[in-house]
Structure formats: structure tokens, C-alpha cells
Amino acid sequence: MAEKKFITDREQLEKVAPMLKAPIKRQVFVCTGKSCSQVGGEEVMAEFDRILTEKGLRQGKGSKGRNPMGEIVLTTCGSIGFCSIGTAVMVYPDGTMYGQVQPEDVAEIVEEHLEKGKVVERLALIELGKN
Ligand code: FES
Numbered sequence: 359m360a361e362k363k364f365i366t367d368r369e370q371l372e373k374v375a376p377m378l379k380a381p382i383k384r385q386v387f388v389c390t391g392k393s394c395s396q397v398g399g400e401e402v403m404a405e406f407d408r409i410l411t412e413k414g415l416r417q418g419k420g421s422k423g424r425n426p427m428g429e430i431v432l433t434t435c436g437s438i439g440f441c442s443i444g445t446a447v448m449v450y451p452d453g454t455m456y457g458q459v460q461p462e463d464v465a466e467i468v469e470e471h472l473e474k475g476k477v478v479e480r481l482a483l484i485e486l487g488k489n
Contacts (some may be wrong), residue, residue, distance in 0.1 A: 376426060381477060383429040386410075387448040391437035394444035398460060399434075402445045405464040406432050415472065430472060443483070446453030449475045452477070 362462065365371050372378045386414025388403040410416035410430055411423055417431050440446035443457040453476050456467065463481060470472065470476045 383386050385450045387432040387435040389446035390434040393441035398444045401461045405461040409468050427453040456481040457483040
């Protein structure tokens with residue numbers, strides 16, 4: 359196995375990982391674990407992708423239609439324990455854990471929470487540090 363090099367130079371880091379230059383404000387995790395997938399996790403993920411990409415908010419490669427300088431990182435994740443109340447969606451660094459999210463809820467989460475900073479209370483089951 360090749361020896362892994364630890365990069366310390368910021369410019370070099372940004373060259374190999376251009377996302378380091380993006381003004382990231384939040385990361386959204388959508389659970390696509392087994393239980394959430396059975397209640398629409400993939401569809402919720404697809405809706406976040408569609409809306410965030412259309413608005414130019416999703417950080418990512420331009421070749422994939424995303425914005426290299428986008429403010430939102432969108433990723434899937436595994437189970438967080440909301441298996442019976444999925445689809446689970448988490449927003450960080452806010453520490454908001456949403457449950458029972460359906461594709462039709464995504465536009466509201468994007469507009470209210472990600473764009474205006476207002477948690478969608480009807481879906482927010484846990485707000486870390488506040489419960
Ligand atoms: S499978 Fe999504 S929270 Fe368990």
C-alpha cells in the first residue's frame with residue numbers, strides 16, 4: 359500500500375479539494391437507511407437535490423449541474439434511530455433533526471430553514487442543545 363501523504367499547505371489542499379473554497383453555511387443529511395428508504399428517503403433526497411441545484415445552493419461540481427461556490431452540502435446518511443418516523447433529515451451546524459419528512463415538505467425546509475434560518479417546527483423533533 360502506498361504511503362499516504364498528509365497535506366498541510368492550504369493552497370494545495372484547496373487544489374485537490376476545491377470545495378474548501380466554497381462559503382459553506384450548512385450541511386443537510388438525508389437518511390437513506392433501510393427504513394427511511396421504505397417511506398421515501400430516496401425521493402426526499404432527490405427533491406433536495408432538485409431544489410437546491412435549481413437555486414444554485416447545492417455545492418458541488420459544475421459538471422454535475424451544481425455550484426462549486428454553493429452554500430449547502432447535501433449528502434445521504436445511514437440510520438440515526440428515527441427508523442419508525444422517517445424520513446430523517448438533519449441540518450447542521452444548527453443541530454436540527456427532522457422526522458417524517460416527505461418530498462412535499464422539502465421546499466418548505468429549503469425556503470424557511472436553509473434560506474431564512476427559521477426551523478420548520480412542525481417537523482423538527484430534536485434541536486440539539488434545546489431539548
Ligand atoms: S433508517 Fe433512517 S433513521 Fe433509521
